[in-house]
Amino acid sequence: MKNYVLTPGPVPVPEFVMLEMAKPIIHHRTAEFEEIFHKAGQGLKKVFMTNEEVMILATSGTGAMDAAISNTLNRGDTTLVINGGKFGERWGKICKAYGVNFIEHIVEWGKAVEVKEIEEILLKNKNIKAILVQASETSTGVEHPIKEIAKLTNNRDDIILVVDGITAVGAFPVEFDKWGIDILIGGSQKAFMLPPGLAFISLSKKAWEFTKNSNLPKFYLDLNQAYKNSLKNTSPWTPAVNMVMGLNAVLEYFDKQGLENVFRRHTILSKATTQGFESIGLENFAKGCTSTALSVIKSPEGIDAGDIIKGLKEKYGMIVAGGQDQAKGKIFRITHMGYVDKSDMISVIAGVEGILNEMNYPFDAGTGVSTASKILDTM
């Protein structure tokens, strides 16, 4: 059976990107590779919407999350962790590993953080040095209001806003410079349509100031080393050469499409998928705060999401992601990032309809597909 990977990371990689990465290796300390590295850095600036340097790390996304903490903070500092899912929770784990205190603001899974609540916490805790948050929480499909949160931090020089944009950057606009984000992180295996293995990170001038006072130890993840080398179009340690070659192919593709059209594709796929499922009674888990990077759909009352996921795999070769922890068995998650398009969304809705039909779930078969189709036709 043909397989359709529809998970929100890793995502399907276009053939032209795979073939670019399959080209003969280039030595990294050559003018030829420096040009490639430079081009990638410039292209990333556009997607990060910044004039700051975007550094390319040979790690997966968590490596850059670690670097964001270990390069800017000190043992005993206090941060505010916005924990509305598995990746929000990870911020706390990283703080703990580095002896950084954190106030954990728990947000109900499927809901976005309330900016007002952050404001209150900041008022009560003047010592908070960083807000740690996700632009798009992959475990719940929620988009947190980064633009609004940034308003609380960008006129203060004693606090930075650190944004895990791994499932956001390239999927929808996260305006680093304009909003006043201090650290933004991206990952290769998401909207960048590459395999996992690269992380991207950019720092504001304020965040770079924080690095000067940070005494947490780091070496491989030392961002000042990465920065100094990035200005010379290289990296301090051996870069993941072929991945960077592939990255350029993706960035060129973005350029050709126009970034606004890349974002628009995600928006329409998201709208079609969530509304398609809603039309047959399956709720959008992140209703009202939906990240357009992925759809997180609740399985109907009495039906285990695991059975839907299993059915999709066995009957249609479709791989979607399930829920983690408290959401296990309750949701399934579908990517809009990566090399997926209209037909993939139609297929997965049709697949779920087929499975629900067999389960005698009451609905008008075909409604999901036709609802989605109408929206997809606007693309």
Added chain:
Amino acid sequence: MKNYVLTPGPVPVPEFVMLEMAKPIIHHRTAEFEEIFHKAGQGLKKVFMTNEEVMILATSGTGAMDAAISNTLNRGDTTLVINGGKFGERWGKICKAYGVNFIEHIVEWGKAVEVKEIEEILLKNKNIKAILVQASETSTGVEHPIKEIAKLTNNRDDIILVVDGITAVGAFPVEFDKWGIDILIGGSQKAFMLPPGLAFISLSKKAWEFTKNSNLPKFYLDLNQAYKNSLKNTSPWTPAVNMVMGLNAVLEYFDKQGLENVFRRHTILSKATTQGFESIGLENFAKGCTSTALSVIKSPEGIDAGDIIKGLKEKYGMIVAGGQDQAKGKIFRITHMGYVDKSDMISVIAGVEGILNEMNYPFDAGTGVSTASKILDTM
């Protein structure tokens, strides 16, 4: 012009490996990928010559060097750094970053460390908790006597032997279990014939004990996390999926060839290359302690190695590496690792002969090639 990458990392990647990595992405939290990850781990054990778990990190080699320090030591501990080149020097930099004291034993570039000298240092400094050394120092082409050094540490439980085998593991035998190494590190872009982006690391039971007492902070590079997940055939953070797929293709290739034949190929390529160059008066920089992973050749008196390197690139499309720091302009470095074979060695010797001829360097043209050929014919 056709390009021939002959640098000692990155090395040429076989087409079948590139194509394996160009296969459709697999989600990492699936039974299918767990099987791939498991197979890779088992294959690595053979190359590492160990029954211990070999962990796969999504970093380049330096990430694993960092992890070796940050997972086993404490601020204020003392180590012995064997610094006989750029990578030996790096051990000291990592220690410094983590507040670990180190006694730096400087070894002349091109020479192997004297075991007797290490013994004396250990006698005088009972507080040394780790010896940090390279099995093969890529900047000089030297093989350090790991087996002999291990005899100084493997009957003591208060000191570990940490070996950077990035340019050694897979190139020649580094017998983890038999010799009693405590930490051994490998890298994808060397004898494993992959692009850069993966590091491999294994720890002895003694080294795992050290991790229990280490209070240096780490998160992305936390080896206990990697270990726990490795036992479940996965990694704590998103693994570099396609690289691991490629790794399996290489490990299968090693299996088919027989590891002893892989090692033998490197030995013969090394012997042919060094003796070929010697026969026209170009010295082996690492004479008497030659790593078979690469040849490091001195340019003749009065000839800048940079001119040879430039000539190889411009006239023959061959990319070899130059010397760094004190060796700049004095040496050039040729890989025996990766997808290179007899003809590549013949070509590079012929290329250098051609360049030297033009420079009116006095020698019997063809001697280098014919000397090497005779040795290569024994393969």
